[in-house]
Amino acid sequence: MLNNHHHLSDTELQMHLEGLPFNTNQQVHVANCPKCMAQLQLYQQMYIGFEQLPAPKLNFDLAQAVMAKMPVSPVAPKSYSTLIEKIWVIATVFAIILPLVLGQYFGYFDALPQLFSTMFSVIPMLAAILGTVLLFQWIEYRFWSHRMVKG
Amino acid sequence: MKNIVLTSTEERQMVVAVLNNDRKAILQMIRLYERLVMAMVFRMIEKTADREDLCQDVFLKIFSYLSGFKFESKLSTWIAQITYNTCLNHLQKKKNLLLDDVFIVNNPEEETRRYADTITADFTNQTVVMPDELLQQSETNQHLQTAIAQLPILFRTLIELYHIEEMSYTEISQITELPMNTVKSYLFRARKMLKDFLQHQYQLVNR
Numbered sequence: 001m002l003n004n005h006h007h008l009s010d011t012e013l014q015m016h017l018e019g020l021p022f023n024t025n026q027q028v029h030v031a032n033c034p035k036c037m038a039q040l041q042l043y044q045q046m047y048i049g050f051e052q053l054p055a056p057k058l059n060f061d062l063a064q065a066v067m068a069k070m071p072v073s074p075v076a077p078k079s080y081s082t083l084i085e086k087i088w089v090i091a092t093v094f095a096i097i098l099p100l101v102l103g104q105y106f107g108y109f110d111a112l113p114q115l116f117s118t119m120f121s122v123i124p125m126l127a128a129i130l131g132t133v134l135l136f137q138w139i140e141y142r143f144w145s146h147r148m149v150k151g
Numbered sequence: 152m153k154n155i156v157l158t159s160t161e162e163r164q165m166v167v168a169v170l171n172n173d174r175k176a177i178l179q180m181i182r183l184y185e186r187l188v189m190a191m192v193f194r195m196i197e198k199t200a201d202r203e204d205l206c207q208d209v210f211l212k213i214f215s216y217l218s219g220f221k222f223e224s225k226l227s228t229w230i231a232q233i234t235y236n237t238c239l240n241h242l243q244k245k246k247n248l249l250l251d252d253v254f255i256v257n258n259p260e261e262e263t264r265r266y267a268d269t270i271t272a273d274f275t276n277q278t279v280v281m282p283d284e285l286l287q288q289s290e291t292n293q294h295l296q297t298a299i300a301q302l303p304i305l306f307r308t309l310i311e312l313y314h315i316e317e318m319s320y321t322e323i324s325q326i327t328e329l330p331m332n333t334v335k336s337y338l339f340r341a342r343k344m345l346k347d348f349l350q351h352q353y354q355l356v357n358r
Binding site for chain 2: 011048052066
């Protein structure tokens with residue numbers, strides 16, 4: 001659609017440079033109108049100019065400057081996290097085996113049915129606590145840590 | 152994206168290597184993305200000393216938050232988002248000195264009007280610039296740099312991301328947290344302002 005003065009609008013000229021072809025009327029008009037042709041060429045020069053702008057430069061080596069400021073271990077080293085994992089596995093195995101060994105030694109297996117009946121009444125409460133903790137951790141991970149990055 | 156052609160697998164490998172404190176990978180990541188970071192910082196920040204500090208700060212932030220990168224976007228988009236927010240925070244901290252800048256970021260429409268007033272009164276009745284009177288491309292490029300520098304901060308950032316870094320509307324929308332239609336509308340207005348500025352220059356030359 002041509003505007004009141006039959007010249008192409010800035011929107012139409014920009015849309016053309018963004019890849020939308022002119023319709024026949026527009027093509028004819030641009031070919032015969034020095035003003036629209038000049039405006040189109042201005043936009044074309046601007047688009048070419050965007051590609052030719054010089055890249056920004058610092059007067060020092062950014063990579064080296066950043067490397068110099070980086071802590072030696074920016075993240076927990078692999079060996080450290082592996083060690084923590086191993087400790088957890090060992091602790092879990094001990095938590096399972098130790099009561100069995102001690103039970104065998106001290107002979108308290110007879111009291112197990114009573115112990116389990118108490119445990120089952122506590123389990124829903126423990127599950128609720130655990131669920132709440134996990135929910136908050138998930139919220140923190142999903143939203144809070146994401147926000148922090150933007151700071 | 153300019154100069155950054157990494158597949159998602161390569162991105163993931165690089166991130167994992169950096170998280171494992173592989174110095175070579177860290178250096179590679181800086182080299183790959185320094186142009187993007189510098190381009191954005193240079194567009195948003197004017198003082199040279201601030202630019203130098205911010206470019207380094209951005210990378211230090213990138214590495215300290217990298218473990219939180221969830222591969223939900225391209226790494227370049229995430230890095231550009233950190234750069235944008237770091238510069239924005241910097242501008243807001245300097246509000247006592249740079250009221251105009253904060254104003255520009257928060258109210259681009261008002262700034263558009265102010266900018267238009269500074270460069271020209273009214274282009275509707277101007278003399279027609281004939282194609283053969285147009286400046287050489289090299290001269291245009293010089294004027295274009297001047298014109299971009301005079302745009303509101305948000306507008307020049309959008310021009311940088313879309314036209315120079317060749318990012319998509321979706322990516323720019325993620326980086327700036329602006330709706331996609333707003334990004335398109337601001338880009339249109341920014342280009343029109345630039346064209347008006349260039350036209351003004353041609354008229355000065357041909358006067």
